[in-house]
Amino acid sequence: MFNSKDILETIKMIQEENLDIRTITMGISLLDCID
Numbered sequence: 839m840f841n842s843k844d845i846l847e848t849i850k851m852i853q854e855e856n857l858d859i860r861t862i863t864m865g866i867s868l869l870d871c872i873d
Contacts, residue, residue: 845865
């Protein structure tokens with residue numbers, strides 16, 4: 839399973855790579871699902 843640290847690191851990586859905003863949105867949606 840995911841933990842908050844892994845998710846935050848992934849989002850940071852995505853932002854640094856300037857990937858598509860949809861990828862970041864999907865990551866945020868995963869955060870909601872974990873709850």
